[in-house]
Amino acid sequence: MYCNQCEQTTRGDVCHQWGACGKSPEVNGLQDLLVHCLRGLSQVALQAKSLGIDTREADEFTMEMLFSTMTNVNFDPVDFVAFVNRAIALRESLKLQIQVTGNVVVESAIATFQPAGEPKQQIEQGRELEFEFIGQSAKNVDIFSLKLTVLYGLKGLAAYAFHASELGQHDRDLDRFFHEVLANLDAVDKTLPEWLDLALKVGEMNLKAMALLDAGNTETFGHPTPxxxxxxxxxxxxxxxxxxxxxxxxxxxxxxxxxxxxxxxxxxxxxxxxxxxxxxxxxxxxxxxxxxxxxxxxxxxxxxxxxxxxxxxxxxxxxxxxxxxxxxxxxxxxxxxxxxxxxxxxxxxxxxxLPGFEEECDRGTVTVGFARNTVLSVADTVIDGVKQGKIRHFFLVGGCDGAKPGRNYYTELVEKIPDDCIVMTLGCGKFRFFDKHLGEIAGIPRLLDMGQCNDAYSAIQVAVALANAFGVNVNQLPLSLVLSWYEQKAIAVLLTLLYLGIQNIRIGPTLPAFLTPNVVKILSEKFNLKLIATPEQDLAACLG
Structure with a gap:
């Protein structure tokens, strides 16, 4: 197997024998086969869309299936055999509808691919397709790196779009985008800058998906409150x-x-x-x-x-x-x-x-609910606090947590952040410090839990509103982003931040293994993206 889509890869490189997440080589092979079949389905779906044929079933299936191949979602080979067969059935159904219109169906190799009949053979097909995909990109490892960035970001985007869809929030542009990226993932005529642009386009579409999910959540459940x-x-x-x-x-x-x-x-x-x-x-x-x-x-x-x-x-x-x-x-x-x-x-x-809990146990409390509506409702207090020197700096410390060594950095960082600074957090990265009592500044808690990883959208809205209030751009705010990453949703969020032109992001505990040194260099030069150092060094740089 060859899998480097998450942060926990073996030796920080790639999982060859068995996934560090617990994914078997068999499931990895079936996931690669599924993605291959989705690429063929996407080619046919795009043709169907151009003819006005309803592709909603294929659109939603594609989103959910990309989500299913994310890290720590589905480990069941039986499920993936069923998913592969369903992808082919949907593809062939759309072909029949295209033929009814009198048009010739796309006949590319990927759009006519047939999976084997037996699961063991399908697993082997998946492995062969995986290494064929790697081999096609071996001539330019930097382009291969960005192809993986696009694919992994697309998986994260699919998760957010799937959740939004469950709440009745749909977007035709998103549906088409999934198909367009998958249908052209094997393109050989794109340059390195064009692949970088596509990665940033994933970030742009992820912003749209997070906005849809935010709308779905708030319209269904109301705006979060402390x-x-x-x-x-x-x-x-x-x-x-x-x-x-x-x-x-x-x-x-x-x-x-x-x-x-x-x-x-x-x-x-x-x-x-x-x-x-x-x-x-x-x-x-x-x-x-x-x-x-x-x-x-x-x-x-x-x-x-x-x-x-x-x-x-x-x-x-x-x-x-x-x-x-x-x-x-x-x-x-x-x-x-x-x-x-x-x-x-x-x-x-x-x-x-089951017995349930047989006695009370008090372990204290934490406060949640500091989403954009709550924070912006006290924007005047925040702005006055900054102008009066009571609030020196804002830190957004969050992202996806993991078990790999080095993540205590985030706990130590928050513990060392000075008392005149506010810490905003989101995602499961918060659990490194979520129960710490950091006190208040001007009646505002110093630790603001803004929500889940997808609530990066809420944090972005707060940053934009503050920037507008101060008459500066976001990069000129006294704001530092220190992020942890683990899986593909974190990559999608990172691409969104880069699409928005956010500079000076610190990411850790390691850089993604699928980024080559040259791609890292490009991102560093363009966005000043950097790996975390020590809490003391990073605090000195952020506050200097």
């Missing part, structure tokens, strides 16, 4: 919901109302407590349990109830809790029970059969 969230537990039966999907959480809350079951969030669902229509409508949404995704084996083992994984961040489960984990949507793992939000009775039954 909310105290218990980190302890209360007596009673319990369900733990992990991942990112607010729609799935709402469905679970609806169907557990009146059952006596308490619902806890885990990982990136912590910000869900800030949405008034969730917290006020469903009082059995009790609190937050555990910390970041990479600690789930410890957290899940101790949780005495049913556990639900709604999106990415699933780790290979331990036998001690495997029988009480359920998956939803594109998430899958061999042996885990998969269900849908329309039928969660097995989850409820499991929760009722």
């Amino acid at each position: 909310t105290l969230v218990p980190l302890g537990t209360t007596v009673g039966k319990a369900i733990l919901v992990s991942g990112h999907d607010l729609r799935d959480l709402k469905a679970i809350l609806e169907q557990t109302a009146g059952t006596g079951i308490k619902v806890y969030t885990h990982g990136e669902l912590l910000p869900a407590h800030g949405y008034r229509k969730l917290k006020q409508t469903y009082p059995h949404l009790y609190g937050h349990y555990g910390t970041a995704w990479q600690n789930q084996t410890h957290d899940f083992d101790r949780f005495p109830g049913a556990i639900v994984m709604t999106t990415n961040c699933l780790m290979p489960p331990h036998e001690s809790y495997k029988d009480r984990v359920f998956t939803l949507g594109p998430v899958g793992y061999p042996g885990l029970k998969h269900t849908s939000i329309r039928e969660i009775s097995p989850i409820i039954q499991t929760a009722q059969e």
